[in-house]
Amino acid sequence: MIFNDFNVRISPKASIGKNVRIGDNTVIYDNVVIEDDVTIANNCIIGEPLNSYYSDPEYNNPSTTIGKGSLIRSHAIIYAGNRLGEYVSTGHRVTLRENNTIGHHTVIGTLSDLQGNLTIGHYCRLYSNVHISALSVLGNFVALYPYVMMTNDPYPPSDDLKGAVIGDYTQVAAHSTILAGVKIGQNCLIGALSVVSKNVPDYSLVMGEPAELKMDVRKYVVLGKGHLYPWMNRFSRGMPWEKTGFEQWIAGNK
């Protein structure tokens, strides 16, 4: 019943690729480009106009791109000015404010709230209900678990906003908060409910409030399991090294 063209409204200024499916009650605004093989479920808003739309009679909607093969689940609100790469997928009820750049194969979980002007790499996994403040930067293969928050205001309230940065492969466990301007390196593991207030070097295991460096994550031993981090040699589902293994894949990319 989703794809029966019930109440679908598409601006004549939007561009729709081949083999695109659009669900009931979904609205596609001006200057949206939907590439081939995209599925957009019901009740979505794609290309939501910016604030100035409400007051500027000359308003022109910035362009928005939904990359080839992407899947946008129901009730998404994606503002104008977003650039989603190929094969991005979202959960339900995501909110993407304006001007985010999101890499290919990245997953954005249900209820996630991306505040705009973000740079997010490829193959990231944002689980349910993460909140990313404007100007934050994620590398590739980063995972944020539910309720993780990245802030951008060091002395609230201020206009001195500084996005936090998270390096490739880093995993941030549930309910953690990354404070404004903090730089977290590659291959780190941040424990649940941490408050990260200082820069974190590559390969760190940190946790606590405020978060403290516990050890090099490569030395972290899980009882009965051995060394589990970095994680790329033991987990490949949905990753580009799914067929070859990580070592062969990374060697082929050098």
Added chain:
Amino acid sequence: MIFNDFNVRISPKASIGKNVRIGDNTVIYDNVVIEDDVTIANNCIIGEPLNSYYSDPEYNNPSTTIGKGSLIRSHAIIYAGNRLGEYVSTGHRVTLRENNTIGHHTVIGTLSDLQGNLTIGHYCRLYSNVHISALSVLGNFVALYPYVMMTNDPYPPSDDLKGAVIGDYTQVAAHSTILAGVKIGQNCLIGALSVVSKNVPDYSLVMGEPAELKMDVRKYVVLGKGHLYPWMNRFSRGMPWEKTGFEQWIAGNK
């Protein structure tokens, strides 16, 4: 104005009981059974198809049951394969992924996100915005306060998922995180913002990050109030012992 059959769409393969009300813009998919006396408010999706629907032309929707007398508030997304008992009620914007079994008289608060393959008992109270990872198990009369999260991945990312288990009557205060595979006993009280990383015996008061056992909850004295836990002798609103008191009710159940 809710129940004026405006834009309501019901699959011919759905079964609708007597005295059922369905709100505007709500969609009921294939193989959904709505039992008698159910109210479903506006903008809900009941029996949302699983992921394979998007790619499998032979897709057949699993069956979904909404038990007698249940109240589903607006904007719910309930996937196919859920089995809701009698007199379940939800807040607004709940998301129930596939294959949950939810007991009778359980309440699921606004914005809650239930990830699928859960077993939830009777008379549970999930307050706003809880997140329950797949495979978690709740007993009966369990309460999770807002932003509580139950995780299932002990070494993220992995495929070695283990649901956490919470025993009957246990109360988990706001913003707490229950880590993968942890077993919390019956009649416990978990303090706000705790991270529970180890099993917790029956009748424990635990709190902190990581959560530590503070005392037997039966010894916990609140100034001017005395012993308040277990709570069943002092609180009965909406509980099956509302008229008889807990002792008489439990005696009648033995």
Added chain:
Amino acid sequence: MIFNDFNVRISPKASIGKNVRIGDNTVIYDNVVIEDDVTIANNCIIGEPLNSYYSDPEYNNPSTTIGKGSLIRSHAIIYAGNRLGEYVSTGHRVTLRENNTIGHHTVIGTLSDLQGNLTIGHYCRLYSNVHISALSVLGNFVALYPYVMMTNDPYPPSDDLKGAVIGDYTQVAAHSTILAGVKIGQNCLIGALSVVSKNVPDYSLVMGEPAELKMDVRKYVVLGKGHLYPWMNRFSRGMPWEKTGFEQWIAGNK
């Protein structure tokens, strides 16, 4: 495309001011008063009936007011009995239960969940995804950052509910929890992920779990920045002292 009167439904018992715009699929229930110059975006529900509507055939919807110049973004659910002052604005998907009084120029962020019977002052900033339990009270110029929660039940579950109170100008950082009945004074700064379990005097910097008094916030020095709190002399965007500065403004109000 928002304001093309597509599926808009307005009760004949509602009152709509001049220069009001109402988005697609929005519903305005009985006894709602929309003042002049209000914008309500698409898919909103204004004046949502209370629980008794489902069972009482004589149900009469309490009155609801949306003050002059307010902007309600998409997917809001605003129950009957709310009184929003002038120039209030909301993000997307806010849920306002019944009988809140909300001051003028207050901002309510995306996904925020206001539980009813609240008193919220003027010029407050509630960022994304805050949860405020019933009976809580906020003064003027208060900010709650994302995932802040105010609770009201000191010994859950109970019916002995006590709202927490936050004084003028106080800032509560992300993921903090304010426990039932706690009184936080004016001009305080509460650090991220704090659990505030005791009353907090004016001008306090507190943080931690449980939150402890660290110092008088007026003595707090940020390296290279000096004294930043109280914040009103260094931040004025959107505040009534934007043109005059705080000192002149406050002097004029005495």
